[in-house]
Amino acid sequence: xxxxxxxxxxxxxxxxPQQPPPPYPRIRAGLWKRCLGGGLAVWAPGMLVTYxxxxxxxxxxxxxxxxxxxxxxxxxxxxxxxxxxxGVSAIxxxxxxGGALGVLGAxxxxxxxxxPSLGMFTGVALTEEAAKLAALVFVLRRQPGIRGxxxxxxxxxxxGFGFAALESVGYAFDATVSTGGVxxxxxxxxxxxxxxxxxxxxxxxxxxxGGVLLSLRRAAGGFxxxxxxxxxxxxxxxxxxxxxxxxxxxxxxxxxLSGAGPAGQLLxxxxxxPSAGQEHLxxxxxxxxxVLVALAGVGWVRSLALRESSWSNTP
Numbered sequence: 001x002x003x004x005x006x007x008x009x010x011x012x013x014x015x016x017p018q019q020p021p022p023p024y025p026r027i028r029a030g031l032w033k034r035c036l037g038g039g040l041a042v043w044a045p046g047m048l049v050t051y052x053x054x055x056x057x058x059x060x061x062x063x064x065x066x067x068x069x070x071x072x073x074x075x076x077x078x079x080x081x082x083x084x085x086x087g088v089s090a091i092x093x094x095x096x097x098g099g100a101l102g103v104l105g106a107x108x109x110x111x112x113x114x115x116p117s118l119g120m121f122t123g124v125a126l127t128e129e130a131a132k133l134a135a136l137v138f139v140l141r142r143q144p145g146i147r148g149x150x151x152x153x154x155x156x157x158x159x160g161f162g163f164a165a166l167e168s169v170g171y172a173f174d175a176t177v178s179t180g181g182v183x184x185x186x187x188x189x190x191x192x193x194x195x196x197x198x199x200x201x202x203x204x205x206x207x208x209x210g211g212v213l214l215s216l217r218r219a220a221g222g223f224x225x226x227x228x229x230x231x232x233x234x235x236x237x238x239x240x241x242x243x244x245x246x247x248x249x250x251x252x253x254x255x256x257l258s259g260a261g262p263a264g265q266l267l268x269x270x271x272x273x274p275s276a277g278q279e280h281l282x283x284x285x286x287x288x289x290x291v292l293v294a295l296a297g298v299g300w301v302r303s304l305a306l307r308e309s310s311w312s313n314t315p
Contacts, residue, residue, distance in 0.1 A: 032074075046061060047184070051184050063169060063172045063187070069195065078154050082150055129205065129233060129240060132159050135163075141221075144217075153208075197290075200297060205239060
């Protein structure tokens, strides 16, 4: 026979936590600045030491750090400014999926579908943009609550920057290893150029596609293949094609203006390159074309962000 405790006696508590676990630690403001500064503080002296000593021990560190520094910095900036409520796991998952699944999927599709032809740049753009968008869908397939243009812009950018980081690793490795040995000058030029251009390439393009895709996502979590989504994907592919084609377009313009011969032979360093003046003209057209494509993408993102309230989120 059991006896109840006398009044006033505290009841025994069931072992175990009585309160919900604490939330994940939030990223402090300004982390992207510290990440950029710390990364440069390690990368620059490492490059100098490698150049002076001619040792290859630091090459893996230089390639990985130089390739990931700019993408990670911009992802942290986007998270701090616009994506704190999305959670670290969504941002990190998008970045990793964009790098692993995006690069893997694009490489497989390109190896089977692409051959040297006039449509090569179009094929590259279609396969890479499709792979990145598929990676975003894969990450968010079990998170129906993540919707809206802002979420799509941030997570799409994370996917694109993850893709750009691993792609830069491949470019840096190819630029470093040559038949004549290790070319540190080419490595430095490649990583600096791709680091500066990182915000205007894959991260920007996938942010556009992701913003429209999630703005039209159903309340139950399904993705809608509506006309705005298809149109945005085609527009993003067009930006990608124009970005990759700037050198060829510049060569054709110089060839037409100077009457120097076929554009395919009119490239800096080739025997048919006529003069230093033509080389400067080629550089002007090439850089100017890249700037115009970048400005078009930035303007599109700003327009999409300003029109966020006009997109429907109906199920």
